[in-house]
Amino acid sequence: MEELKKVEKWEKDQSDLWFWEKLGRLPFKIIDKWTPDFIQRKIGVLLDELGQYIQTGGGYLSSVSKVSSYYPDLDVSTLETVEKLPISTMDTAVEQITGNRKKLATLQGASTGVGGVFTLTIDIPLLLGLQLKTLQDIAICYGYDPNRKEERLFIIKCLQFVSADIIGKQTILAQLSRFDSPDEASKREILSELQGWREVFFSYRDQIGWKKFFQMIPIAGLVFGAFINRSAVNDIAEAGKMLYRKRRILERLAVQEE
Numbered sequence: 580m581e582e583l584k585k586v587e588k589w590e591k592d593q594s595d596l597w598f599w600e601k602l603g604r605l606p607f608k609i610i611d612k613w614t615p616d617f618i619q620r621k622i623g624v625l626l627d628e629l630g631q632y633i634q635t636g637g638g639y640l641s642s643v644s645k646v647s648s649y650y651p652d653l654d655v656s657t658l659e660t661v662e663k664l665p666i667s668t669m670d671t672a673v674e675q676i677t678g679n680r681k682k683l684a685t686l687q688g689a690s691t692g693v694g695g696v697f698t699l700t701i702d703i704p705l706l707l708g709l710q711l712k713t714l715q716d717i718a719i720c721y722g723y724d725p726n727r728k729e730e731r732l733f734i735i736k737c738l739q740f741v742s743a744d745i746i747g748k749q750t751i752l753a754q755l756s757r758f759d760s761p762d763e764a765s766k767r768e769i770l771s772e773l774q775g776w777r778e779v780f781f782s783y784r785d786q787i788g789w790k791k792f793f794q795m796i797p798i799a800g801l802v803f804g805a806f807i808n809r810s811a812v813n814d815i816a817e818a819g820k821m822l823y824r825k826r827r828i829l830e831r832l833a834v835q836e837e
Contacts (some may be wrong), residue, residue, distance in 0.1 A: 580832070582666055582824070582828050583655070583726065583825065583828045586821050586824055586828065588823040589805070589821050590752055590821070593745075593748050603715070608739070609658060614816070615670070616799060617621065619720070632711060632735070636725070636726060636731060639708055639711045639712050639715065640715065640725060640726060641657060641712065641715040641716050641718075641719055641725055643719060643725075643726060644666040645689060646658060646660075646661060646719055648834065649661075649672045649676070649716070649719060649720050650664070650668070650672060653668075658719070658722050658723070658724055659722075661719070661720070661721070662720040662722035662752055662827075664722075665719055666824065666827065666828065667825070669720050669721050669722075669827070670820070672718045672720040672801075673717050673721075673816070673819075673820045676713065676716050676717065676720065676816075677713070677812075677813065677816040677817075677820070678707065679714045680712075680716075680812050680816065681809050681812050681813055681816075683705070683709065683812075684709055684806045684808040684809050684811065684812040685806075685808060685809040686805070687705055687706070687709065687801075687808055688702065688706075688804035688805045688806070688808030688809065689703065689801045689802070689804055689805035690801075690804075691804055692800030692801040692803060692804025692805065693798060693801050693804075702808070704760055704805065706808055706811060706812075709812060710738065710812060710815045711734065711809075711818050713812060713819065714734045714737055714738070714815060714816075714819045715734065717816065717819040717820055717823055718730055718733075718734065718819075718823060718825075721826070721827045722827065723823065723826075732757060733755070733820075733822075736751055736754065736758075737815070737818055737819050737822055738815065740752070740755075740818055740822070741814050741815050741818050755822055755825075755826075756825075756829075758826065759826060759829070759830065
């Protein structure tokens, strides 16, 4: 119950600023106006990638068979074993993954920030892939299989949560709190909403837009790109940790009540 209170406090702290949401659209309006069609088409490939991820996992799937690599000091070989680990042990594994991914994101952002607006169009799909991969690894750390379509839906909702406004965050939290409910209507509600998954991408794109604005400056974008990508991965990792953590805690409390 104490651990659940920590997650609920984090949920209450989530907020956003409408001003920044509107300002976030500005960089992409500039990109749309100045960027050649062939580069805009590359940005559009993200739509297909995100749809493929929901259906098949695309090329982002983490390997559940290597679950022992997440817990090198423990005798862990299956997700069933992971499910029984202490929450604090799971948290430690997630923190290690987050630290490694933040370093990778920093290097990626710096390297793609050198070329300004043109390399920015490459950086966005790379960053999305890194975030999806991070969320999958977090799922495994808490004993969930990202190969299952249901888990891929949960991961997309985590991604949507980070890029949502205040009202959107509240709606998503309410949906995810019923994610493991036997009530099929709840799952159908989530699935039907995700059928408009293009909106997920555009909200994601706009949310990181203002952060990417200064990365559009050649050379100087190296510094901004490193900082921004590191921050983006940190945000998605924090959300993934808290949302998966809450699921695991609620499941254990439900077992105790039985």
